[in-house]
Amino acid sequence: MLGLMQEWPLLCHKILDHAGIQHAHREVVSRSIDGPIVRTTYAEIRQRALKLAQRLERDGYRQGDRIATLAWNTARHIEAWYGIMGMGAIYHTLNPRLFPEQIAWIMNHAEDKALFVDLTFLPLVERIAPAVPSLRQVILLTDAAHMPQTTLPNAIAYEEWLAEADGDFRWKEFHENTAAGMCYTSGTTGEPKGVVYSHRSNVLHAMMACMPDAMGISSRDVVLPVVPMFHANAWGLAQSGPMIGAKLVMPGARMDGASLYELLDTEKVSFTAAVPTVWLMLLQHLEETGKKLPYLKKVVIGGAACPRIMTRKFEQNYDVEVVHAWGMTEMSPLGTLGTLKPECEGIKGEALLDLKAKQGHAPFGVEMKVTDDNDRVLPWDGKTFGRLKVRGPAVARAYYGGVGAEQFDDDGWFDTGDVAHIDASGYMQITDRAKDVIKSGGEWISTIDLENLAVGHPEVAEAAVIGVRHSKWDERPLLVVVRKPGAEPAKADILGFMEGKVAKWWLPDDVAFVDEIPHTATGKIQKIALRKQFGDYRLPTDSGLLQEGETL
Ligand code: AMP
Numbered sequence: 001m002l003g004l005m006q007e008w009p010l011l012c013h014k015i016l017d018h019a020g021i022q023h024a025h026r027e028v029v030s031r032s033i034d035g036p037i038v039r040t041t042y043a044e045i046r047q048r049a050l051k052l053a054q055r056l057e058r059d060g061y062r063q064g065d066r067i068a069t070l071a072w073n074t075a076r077h078i079e080a081w082y083g084i085m086g087m088g089a090i091y092h093t094l095n096p097r098l099f100p101e102q103i104a105w106i107m108n109h110a111e112d113k114a115l116f117v118d119l120t121f122l123p124l125v126e127r128i129a130p131a132v133p134s135l136r137q138v139i140l141l142t143d144a145a146h147m148p149q150t151t152l153p154n155a156i157a158y159e160e161w162l163a164e165a166d167g168d169f170r171w172k173e174f175h176e177n178t179a180a181g182m183c184y185t186s187g188t189t190g191e192p193k194g195v196v197y198s199h200r201s202n203v204l205h206a207m208m209a210c211m212p213d214a215m216g217i218s219s220r221d222v223v224l225p226v227v228p229m230f231h232a233n234a235w236g237l238a239q240s241g242p243m244i245g246a247k248l249v250m251p252g253a254r255m256d257g258a259s260l261y262e263l264l265d266t267e268k269v270s271f272t273a274a275v276p277t278v279w280l281m282l283l284q285h286l287e288e289t290g291k292k293l294p295y296l297k298k299v300v301i302g303g304a305a306c307p308r309i310m311t312r313k314f315e316q317n318y319d320v321e322v323v324h325a326w327g328m329t330e331m332s333p334l335g336t337l338g339t340l341k342p343e344c345e346g347i348k349g350e351a352l353l354d355l356k357a358k359q360g361h362a363p364f365g366v367e368m369k370v371t372d373d374n375d376r377v378l379p380w381d382g383k384t385f386g387r388l389k390v391r392g393p394a395v396a397r398a399y400y401g402g403v404g405a406e407q408f409d410d411d412g413w414f415d416t417g418d419v420a421h422i423d424a425s426g427y428m429q430i431t432d433r434a435k436d437v438i439k440s441g442g443e444w445i446s447t448i449d450l451e452n453l454a455v456g457h458p459e460v461a462e463a464a465v466i467g468v469r470h471s472k473w474d475e476r477p478l479l480v481v482v483r484k485p486g487a488e489p490a491k492a493d494i495l496g497f498m499e500g501k502v503a504k505w506w507l508p509d510d511v512a513f514v515d516e517i518p519h520t521a522t523g524k525i526q527k528i529a530l531r532k533q534f535g536d537y538r539l540p541t542d543s544g545l546l547q548e549g550e551t552l
Contacts, residue, residue, distance in 0.1 A: 009176035010203035013086035015243045020046030023219060023245030029267055030074040031252035033118050034146060038075070042242055045079045047167050052083025054169035055162060059137065061113060063088030063172065066182060068112040070094040070121045073229050073250040076141045076158065078238050080116045085180045085199065088172040092182040093230040096121050097521035104131040106184045106192055109401070116141055116158070119148065120253055126151050176200035182400065183233065185329045194400030195329050204365060205332040205394035206239035213339045214363040215300060217271050219245035224263060226251055226274035227303070231522055232333035235273055257285025268295040275303035276310060277523050283313055293318045300325050300337070304524055305430065305448050307455050311356045326359035326430060330414060332394040336360040336428050343425055357452065358429040366392045369413070370422055382423030385431045385444065389413040436527050438467035438475050445477055445506050454479055457497045459487035464517050464525045465508060468534055470542045478534060479508035482517055509541040
C-alpha cells in the first residue's frame with residue numbers, strides 16, 4: 001500500500017518561493033564587486049531569478065544545459081543559481097583559483113553553453129573563452145554603465161540583459177532527481193572530476209544543514225557565508241539561508257581580515273563559515289586592532305583541520321562558539337559537524353579543545369564507516385583508523401562521465417579518500433588523506449596530527465608533514481616549517497616541543513625550513529609538490545644501509 005500524501009517534488013526553486021513569501025523583506029546584503037554595499041531582499045531576488053529563467057529560455061537555453069558561473073558570493077550570484085535551476089538548466093560553478101587551462105578543460109568537459117562572470121575575472125575569461133567552443137554567451141555581472149571594453153564577441157551586461165524580461169514566468173516542473181548543479185573537485189591528483197547535484201539532494205542537504213545539531217541557523221540569524229559559492233556550494237548556505245529565512249551578508253571579492261570585520265560588525269552577523277586560512281587573517285586583524293566580536297555567536301570552520309589554537313582564541317578571547325566541520329564536494333558538501341551532544345556536558349578546558357579538534361558527528365542523512373584495506377569494518381573506539389566511507393541522499397553515487405568508478409562500491413558506499421577514526425559517541429576525526437598518510441614500518445602515522453602539533457609552537461607560522469623514503473622504515477616523517485617573521489626556532493626546539501604529545505615513533509626524523517609551503521587552488525597544502533621538492537631528501541636517520549640483524 002502506498003501512502004496517501006501529496007507528491008511535492010523537492011525542487012530548489014521552492015526554497016526561493018518560500019523565502020520570497022515567508023521572509024519577503026529579509027535583507028540580502030552584498031559587497032559589490034565595484035565596492036559599495038548593496039541591499040536587496042528575498043522577494044526581489046525571487047523576482048529577478050524568475051526574469052533570469054525567462055530570459056535564458058528566450059535565448060534558447062533548455063533543460064539540462066550547463067550554465068557556468070565564475071563569480072564571488074553576491075546576491076546576483078544567488079539569483080543566477082536559482083534562475084538557472086528554475087528553468088531546468090544546471091548551474092556549474094567554476095573555481096577562479098584554478099589554472100586557466102584547468103578551467104577551460106572543466107568547461108569543455110561539462111560543455112558549458114553560457115557563463116555568468118564577475119568583472120574581476122574578465123581577463124581570465126578573455127583568455128579561456130576561445131578554447132571553449134560550446135560557449136555561446138558571456139553575461140558580465142554588471143550594468144551598462146560599468147560595462148568594460150572586451151575582446152569577447154558575445155559579451156553582454158547582465159542588468160541590460162535581465163531588463164528585457166518581465167518576470168512573467170512559471171518555474172518549470174520536473175522530477176526531483178533532475179540535475180540542478182555541478183562542481184568539479186579540485187583534483188590534487190589526476191583530472192578534476194564532476195559532481196552533479198540534484199534538486200532533491202540540494203533540498204535535503206539544505207534541511208540537514210539547518211538542523212540545530214548541524215549548523216543550527218534560524219530566521220533570527222544573520223549569516224555571512226565567506227566560504228565561496230564556487231567551492232563546495234558555499235557549504236549549502238545559499239540554499240539553507242533562504243530556506244529558513246536568515247538575513248544573508250555576502251562578502252563579494254574581499255575576504256581580508258579588515259573587510260570581513262567591517263561586515264561582521266556593521267551588519268551584526270551572528271553566524272559565519274569559512275576555511276581556517278580566512279579565520280587566521282581575521283584573528284590577526286582583531287589582535288592588531290584590539291577589536292572584539294560582540295554580535296558573532298558561532299563560526300563553522302572546515303575544509304581543512306581547524307587548529308586547536310584557533311578554537312581556543314575564538315572561544316576564550318572572543319566568546320564565539322567554534323563548530324569544526326568536515327565535508328567534501330562529493331557530499332554537497334557537509335559530512336560531520338562538531339556540535340556538542342549531551343554526553344559531552346561537563347567536558348571543559350583542554351579536554352573540550354581535544355573534542356573540538358575532532359571533525360564531529362554526522363547529521364541525519366550521512367552514514368559513515370571506517371574500514372581497513374580489506375574492507376573490514378573497524379571499531380568505533382576513537383583510535384583505530386582506516387578508510388572513511390560514507391553514503392546518503394546528498395552524497396555522489398558517480399562522477400560525471402563515469403570516471404573514478406573505483407571510489408564507489410556496490411552497496412552505495414563512497415570512499416572519501418580520507419583516513420579517520422570514530423569514537424564511541426560518534427565523533428569522527430580525520431587523521432589524513434589516504435594518499436598522504438605515512439607508512440612507517442607497516443604502521444600508519446597521521447600527518448595532520450603532527451601538523452596540528454607543530455603549528456602550536458609559538459614561532460611556527462605553518463607546518464606540513466610528508467613521508468620521505470627511508471631505507472629501513474620505508475617512509476619516515478619530515479616536518480616542513482615556515483617560521484613566523486623574525487623568529488629563528490632551532491630544529492631541536494620544535495621537535496622538543498612535540499615530544500611527549502604523540503607516540504615517540506611518530507616524531508619527525510628531521511625539520512626543513514622553507515619560505516613558503518605550496519597550496520592548491522582550494523587552499524589545501526599541496527603535498528604532491530612538497531613530496532617532489534623533497535624527493536631526494538636524505539633523512540639524518542637514514543644511514544642508507546640496514547644494520548646487522550635488521551630487516552625491512
Ligand atoms: P573539497 O572537496 O575540495 O572540499 O575537499 C574535501 C577534502 O578536504 C576532504 O576530503 C578532506 O580531506 C579535507 N577536509 C575538509 N574538511 C576538513 C577538516 N575539517 N579537517 C581536515 N580535512 C578536511
